[in-house]
Each structure stands twice: as C-alpha cells, then as structure tokens.
Amino acid sequence: MMESVLVPNDKVSNYVKNIFLLENDCADDKEVSLPFFADGYPGIMFHISKEGVFLQPANKKLASIFLYGQTIHPIELSIKGSYRLIIFQLFPFAAKMLLGVDPKELNDDCFDLNLLDQDIKLLLEQLNTAKKADKQIEIISSFIERLIDLSNDNIDSTIQSAINIIISHKGKITIKDLREKLHITERTFERLFVNQVGVNPQQFTKIIQFQNSLEQLSREDYSLLTDIVFENGFTDQSHFIRTFKKYTGKTPTEFQKTP
Numbered sequence: 655m656m657e658s659v660l661v662p663n664d665k666v667s668n669y670v671k672n673i674f675l676l677e678n679d680c681a682d683d684k685e686v687s688l689p690f691f692a693d694g695y696p697g698i699m700f701h702i703s704k705e706g707v708f709l710q711p712a713n714k715k716l717a718s719i720f721l722y723g724q725t726i727h728p729i730e731l732s733i734k735g736s737y738r739l740i741i742f743q744l745f746p747f748a749a750k751m752l753l754g755v756d757p758k759e760l761n762d763d764c765f766d767l768n769l770l771d772q773d774i775k776l777l778l779e780q781l782n783t784a785k786k787a788d789k790q791i792e793i794i795s796s797f798i799e800r801l802i803d804l805s806n807d808n809i810d811s812t813i814q815s816a817i818n819i820i821i822s823h824k825g826k827i828t829i830k831d832l833r834e835k836l837h838i839t840e841r842t843f844e845r846l847f848v849n850q851v852g853v854n855p856q857q858f859t860k861i862i863q864f865q866n867s868l869e870q871l872s873r874e875d876y877s878l879l880t881d882i883v884f885e886n887g888f889t890d891q892s893h894f895i896r897t898f899k900k901y902t903g904k905t906p907t908e909f910q911k912t913p
Contacts, residue, residue: 723760825863
C-alpha cells in the first residue's frame with residue numbers, strides 16, 4: 655500500500671487539516687483490512703474499488719463518497735483487490751458547518767453524501783472521469799470551496815479556541831482550566847461543544863490524549879512504556895492501558911505485535 659499526506663490549498667485550509675491518499679494496485683482479489691482509531695477529526699472519503707468498501711464490524715457497504723464522524727470505537731475498512739482512497743480530514747467543527755449534518759448522529763458512522771441537496775451525482779461523474787488522483791483531489795477541493803461559499807454559519811470562536819487549546823496541549827489540560835481560559839460556564843461550554851463536534855469536551859480531550867500516545871507508540875519513540883504513560887498525562891500505566899484498549903480493542907503490547 656502507498657500512502658501520501660498532502661497539504662490542502664489555502665482556501666480550504668481553515669476547514670481541512672490534511673488530505674490522505676491511500677492506494678493499492680494489487681492484481682489479485684486478496685482482502686485487506688485497514689484499521690481506523692479515534693483521532694478527533696471527521697472527514698470526507700472518496701474511494702474507487704472493484705467490489706466496494708465495507709465498514710467493519712457492521713459489515714456496512716459504504717457509498718463512493720461519504721462523510722464520517724468522530725471515531726470512538728475501533729473500526730476497520732475491508733476491501734478486496736486494488737483500491738484508491740482519498741480522505742479529506744476535516745477540523746472537528748467543519749462537518750456541521752459545511753454540510754449541516756448533526757455530528758452527534760455521525761459518531762462511529764458514515765453519511766452518504768448522495769443524500770445531500772448538492773449535486774453529488776455530477777461530482778461523482780467528474781471524479782470517475784478524472785481517473786488521476788491529483789485531479790480528483792482538485793475536484794473535491796473545489797467542492798469543499800463551494801460548500802464554504804454557501805455556508806451561512808460562522809465558526810464559533812470559543813469552540814475553535816477550545817479545540818486548538820486541547821490539541822496544542824495534546825489533551826493534557828483539565829476542562830476546568832480550559833473553561834477558565836475561555837471564560838465560559840460549564841453548561842454552555844458542553845452544549846456548544848457537543849453541538850459542533852459531536853462529543854463532549856471531556857471525550858475529545860481523552861481522544862487527543864490517546865492519539866498522541868498512539869503516535870508515540872507507533873514511532874517507537876520511547877525506552878519504557880512508562881515514558882509514554884507520563885509524557886502523555888496518564889495517571890499510571892493501568893490508566894494508559896485501559897484507555898488504549900478502549901480505543902483500539904488491544905493492549906499496547908498486543909497492538910505492537912499486530913502485523
């Protein structure tokens with residue numbers, strides 16, 4: 655499998671964090687499983703494959719282009735044969751703002767973009783005609799640019815600031831300290847955050863904390879497991895292992911042994 659991470663253009667960069675291109679040109683029909691874990695970001699995915707892409711463990715066949723929400727429980731995409739996946743990783747507030755979809759309804763799920771009022775059929779025709787990945791990325795970028803132009807909502811500066819603070823602190827900040835920085839009441843903050851992100855601020859903070867620990871583990875950037883535990887703000891090793899297993903379905907040791 656080939657994987658590339660691309661930088662979004664300036665017009666969409668306030669809404670799109672990264673663009674991922676995953677391709678596999680295998681000649682046989684061997685089935686592959688691509689794991690996805692909580693990272694705090696929703697996204698738009700377009701895919702081309704011979705027999706379709708299935709969301710596991712639900713065994714749900716996914717539309718050619720769809721919006722996915724917050725991933726809380728570990729999932730996998732199963733694909734047979736060659737494929738191309740183009741993923742626009744959105745900032746947490748962007749799904750609600752650009753597409754008007756309730757992010758709470760998207761947790762651990764996907765939304766078929768064909769159900770929107772926008773002319774998705776024409777978009778898919780353009781994508782399938784384009785053939786080359788760079789042109790397809792350009793077409794999806796233009797689609798998102800149109801969504802930005804059509805959006806009537808403004809980014810809530812308080813929630814945007816909260817997201818930025820949580821990410822910059824790698825999840826190592828208490829909600830009380832966060833609210834004090836933002837001068838907002840607990841009830842109002844939680845209501846606004848859930849409404850725009852789909853999970854409450856406590857959940858989002860834990861997801862970011864987990865994601866940073868996962869990245870460190872995957873890079874093997876540590877001497878002892880306790881290095882990851884304390885560098886990522888977990889109270890002890892048991893707390894880290896419980897959190898890691900909640901989001902991946904495996905202990906850190908089991909995860910490292912996964913081929």
